[in-house]
Amino acid sequence: MLVPTAVLAGMGLVAGLGLAAAAKAFAVETDPRQDEVNDALPGANCGGCGFAGCADFAAAVVAGKAEAADCPVCDDATRQAVAAIMGQEVTETKRRVALVMCQGDQSVAKPSFRYNGQASCASADLLGGGSKLCLHGCLGLADCQAVCSFGAIEITEQGIAKVIPARCTGCGKCLAACPKHLIGLVPEDATIHVLCVNTDKGGTARKACGVSCIGCKKCEKTFADDPRIKVSNFLAHVDYDHAPTDASIVEACPTGALILRDLRAFDVDGHETQAPKGQA
Amino acid sequence: MELLLLVISAIFVNNFVLSRFLGICPFLGVSKKLGTAMGMTGAVMFVMTLASVVSWLVYNYVLEPLDLVFLQTISFILIIAAMVQLVELALQKLSPPLYRSLGIFLPLITTNCAVLGCAVMNIQNDHSLIETTVFGIAAGVGFGVALLLFAGIREVLDLAETPKVFKGTAIALVTAGVLSMAFMGFAGLVK
Numbered sequence: 001m002l003v004p005t006a007v008l009a010g011m012g013l014v015a016g017l018g019l020a021a022a023a024k025a026f027a028v029e030t031d032p033r034q035d036e037v038n039d040a041l042p043g044a045n046c047g048g049c050g051f052a053g054c055a056d057f058a059a060a061v062v063a064g065k066a067e068a069a070d071c072p073v074c075d076d077a078t079r080q081a082v083a084a085i086m087g088q089e090v091t092e093t094k095r096r097v098a099l100v101m102c103q104g105d106q107s108v109a110k111p112s113f114r115y116n117g118q119a120s121c122a123s124a125d126l127l128g129g130g131s132k133l134c135l136h137g138c139l140g141l142a143d144c145q146a147v148c149s150f151g152a153i154e155i156t157e158q159g160i161a162k163v164i165p166a167r168c169t170g171c172g173k174c175l176a177a178c179p180k181h182l183i184g185l186v187p188e189d190a191t192i193h194v195l196c197v198n199t200d201k202g203g204t205a206r207k208a209c210g211v212s213c214i215g216c217k218k219c220e221k222t223f224a225d226d227p228r229i230k231v232s233n234f235l236a237h238v239d240y241d242h243a244p245t246d247a248s249i250v251e252a253c254p255t256g257a258l259i260l261r262d263l264r265a266f267d268v269d270g271h272e273t274q275a276p277k278g279q280a
Numbered sequence: 281m282e283l284l285l286l287v288i289s290a291i292f293v294n295n296f297v298l299s300r301f302l303g304i305c306p307f308l309g310v311s312k313k314l315g316t317a318m319g320m321t322g323a324v325m326f327v328m329t330l331a332s333v334v335s336w337l338v339y340n341y342v343l344e345p346l347d348l349v350f351l352q353t354i355s356f357i358l359i360i361a362a363m364v365q366l367v368e369l370a371l372q373k374l375s376p377p378l379y380r381s382l383g384i385f386l387p388l389i390t391t392n393c394a395v396l397g398c399a400v401m402n403i404q405n406d407h408s409l410i411e412t413t414v415f416g417i418a419a420g421v422g423f424g425v426a427l428l429l430f431a432g433i434r435e436v437l438d439l440a441e442t443p444k445v446f447k448g449t450a451i452a453l454v455t456a457g458v459l460s461m462a463f464m465g466f467a468g469l470v471k
Binding site: 026 | 359362365
């Protein structure tokens with residue numbers, strides 16, 4: 001009875017001591033701040049910072065390769081906390097949200113054929129650009145919704161994608177997922193948007209979709225001395241760094257591609273909580 | 281000559297994974313990427329060889345003289361667990377990306393029946409120390425061959441058009457079966 005116990009205990013002791021020595025020899029130095037930062041982060045592991053998850057981002061912050069501001073999911077309090085751990089000042093960044101720049105749903109956009117393939121935008125896009133006459137428009141097969149880890153994208157009843165700004169963290173995954181590249185990141189406080197990416201000639205665009213931008217330049221000409229909207233390639237572009245401030249510019253648009261939408265006026269279910277300011 | 285037959289038997293004829301069905305866990309779990317599979321192969325080969333040798337030494341110089349043969353299973357597991365912990369420590373220091381990509385499958389080498397099976401088979405077949413070492417290395421190589429072949433096939437299979445019901449694990453298991461059938465062609469090569 002004693003001998004087998006002693007033998008087993010002896011083997012265990014040898015193994016234990018050996019491993020203790022090995023643990024010392026193979027010790028990995030980790031900065032203790034790394035765990036503190038990791039605990040402070042939201043833990044969504046969305047990859048919006050460009051690193052492989054929150055633990056990786058924490059390691060990068062401690063190594064000085066990233067800042068607390070690089071995490072789009074963090075609110076101001078979290079950013080302050082991370083900056084405090086690192087002994088740094090927080091740099092102010094404006095919150096950005098995703099915006100699907102297309103309004104061409106089934107009620108206004110004409111189809112070209114009936115798509116019966118795999119329910120994925122990437123797949124539909126491979127078939128000659130998709131089943132709509134407008135080859136630039138949203139196909140509504142929810143590739144963006146599938147990658148959103150915050151449930152911030154819904155497919156409307158009429159079949160196009162729409163972002164719920166209150167849930168969006170600006171991580172940017174949907175931008176990469178859209179094969180038409182029609183989702184963009186815009187500042188949260190921007191109110192005037194061109195929801196179209198169609199660069200076809202006016203006539204072609206209009207035939208394909210009722211709310212497309214036809215490049216008529218009426219928006220550009222409205223405030224001709226200080227045009228905040230530039231039209232190129234038959235498509236109007238809003239420069240969000242130098243955004244238009246006068247809401248009446250929206251009335252100039254004959255098709256309705258240029259709209260007024262306050263992204264902060266939506267609740268977490270995507271319903272508008274107040275009418276957009278300056279509505280005619 | 282005996283040693284060469286031992287090697288061919290361990291790698292091809294009685295391949296640990298495809299003929300003996302030992303070590304299926306990492307075979308299916310770590311074969312999604314070729315790079316990770318190579319890392320796993322290295323770890324398993326190291327553990328198998330070292331664990332076989334140390335187990336043989338402990339059996340022949342500690343357990344048998346003291347008439348404690350009944351402690352074989354638990355002492356072998358103790359040895360293998362210590363080896364695996366050593367590999368884990370070393371990998372965490374030397375290659376953190378590999379350590380992270382192996383994930384849970386690295387400590388699972390401890391309970392890998394292929395490693396314990398190799399150690400026990402050496403005792404059952406009354407191998408000498410040299411034969412034990414060679415068998416341990418060959419068994420590791422055989423495991424590696426099976427794992428790398430499978431990983432290579434799975435990487436390409438990922439890009440192929442698979443019916444929706446077969447996608448993922450299902451087609452992997454079917455492929456493993458076909459691979460096992462292929463290795464049956466070696467049967468009878470070594471008596």
